[in-house]
Amino acid sequence: MIFTFLxxxxxxxxxxxxxxxxxxxxxxxxxxxxxxxxxxxxSELLGHVQVLLAEKHFEGCGGLELTDEIRVTIAAQACLLLxxxxxxxxxxxxxxxxxxxxxxAHEDRYLGDNIWEQGDEGRLGHTGRRMGSLVLAWxxxxxxxxxxxxxxxxxxxxxxxQLDFEDSRTDGAPPLSTGAEYLAWARVMSREFEALRKxxxxxxxxxxxxxxxxxxxxxxxxxxEAFFERPRAMRAKQPALYAQLAAFYRQDPxxxxxxxxx
Ligand SMILES: [Zn+2]
Numbered sequence: 060m061i062f063t064f065l066x067x068x069x070x071x072x073x074x075x076x077x078x079x080x081x082x083x084x085x086x087x088x089x090x091x092x093x094x095x096x097x098x099x100x101x102s103e104l105l106g107h108v109q110v111l112l113a114e115k116h117f118e119g120c121g122g123l124e125l126t127d128e129i130r131v132t133i134a135a136q137a138c139l140l141l142x143x144x145x146x147x148x149x150x151x152x153x154x155x156x157x158x159x160x161x162x163x164a165h166e167d168r169y170l171g172d173n174i175w176e177q178g179d180e181g182r183l184g185h186t187g188r189r190m191g192s193l194v195l196a197w198x199x200x201x202x203x204x205x206x207x208x209x210x211x212x213x214x215x216x217x218x219x220x221q222l223d224f225e226d227s228r229t230d231g232a233p234p235l236s237t238g239a240e241y242l243a244w245a246r247v248m249s250r251e252f253e254a255l256r257k258x259x260x261x262x263x264x265x266x267x268x269x270x271x272x273x274x275x276x277x278x279x280x281x282x283x284e285a286f287f288e289r290p291r292a293m294r295a296k297q298p299a300l301y302a303q304l305a306a307f308y309r310q311d312p313x314x315x316x317x318x319x320x321x
Contacts, residue, residue: 074106092207107138136214143309154192219283231275
């Protein structure tokens with residue numbers, strides 16, 4: 060298709076642009092994980108950042124004035140999930156809305172039996188299928204980036220949901236190539252999800268945040284955070300989960316993780 064061809068050519072040009080030095084120093088300052096990446100990954104990441112910043116609309120909300128620091132810090136973390144694969148740069152996503160800190164979301168929640176609850180909920184970030192947007196609290200973005208080994212990262216979490224949206228269902232599975240891959244994914248993920256639910260019910264400490272026990276979609280997002288931030292612990296304690304995520308992300312964060320220093 061001509062459209063695909065043009066899009067590809069435009070992205071090639073964006074990736075080849077030289078990366079502004081000021082942006083690079085933002086990354087070195089705000090994103091310790093960036094400095095630990097293999098240098099070929101660093102350059103691939105910078106290329107992806109150019110594409111993402113050119114294609115997505117960023118908007119400051121709640122009085123937040125957008126800066127390059129905000130845009131670049133968010134984009135670089137989002138692009139960490141795209142390395143080493145063919146990517147269409149989060150095709151379901153148009154806008155990234157950034158609040159200064161936790162914001163109030165007005166939400167109707169379905170409780171079952173035709174009962175809806177309306178409530179205001181304080182949130183740090185969220186996204187949804189067909190929302191076309193992703194919302195983030197800037198102070199939490201910065202906190203998540205600043206500690207690359209605490210297992211918590213808001214941007215990785217919300218963008219993992221976007222990967223999940225790329226195939227037809229929100230089921231905690233990103234798009235995979237073959238039926239066999241889906242089967243292997245489902246086998247490992249459902250076992251690990253059940254284990255986290257059990258740990259949550261019995262109050263047993265676990266590597267993954269218990270929020271991942273909410274449903275398979277949250278499990279994938281929470282597991283993605285831990286995969287990049289606690290890879291050595293995950294590889295040691297949950298090797299099947301680590302292997303599954305390493306195969307999908309085509310990365311081995313255990314090899315450059317900051318965990319050892321802790
Ligand atoms: Zn989530």
